[in-house]
Amino acid sequence: MSEISLVRRILLRLEQAEARELNPHFQDDYRIAWIAVLRASRGETEPLVSATYTVLGLHPDKVWPAIVARRHAQTGRHYEAIFGGDLYPEASSPKKPVRSVRPDPPKENSA
DSSP: OOHHHHHHHHHHHHHHHHHHOOOHHHHHHHHHHHHHHHHHHTTOSOHHHHHHHHHHSSOHHHHHHHHHHHHHHHHGGGHHHHHOSOSSOSTTSSSOOTTSOOOOOOOOOOO
16 A cells, blocks of 8 residues: 555545534544644644644644633633632643553463
């Protein structure tokens, strides 16, 4: 399979997933992924950054803080009761630290 046909298949799957998605935030995620794959296939060095800027107008590292700030602005003093935690909850982000999960050690064959 050629590189071009693989990229086309990936882009088609992302388009189909975006079209089926009802949540507009997830639609944005699929659109960012689509643009990033296209730009990576063309040799762009930071396709995710440029794709996120194109769709959301922000650097990827600033998306979560912007979401939290918007929630805080909308809820005011009720923010903590609704969402809990601090204004910029690094620890309560849905992502785990990169090295928090270790693979199981290989099992020895007892032959």
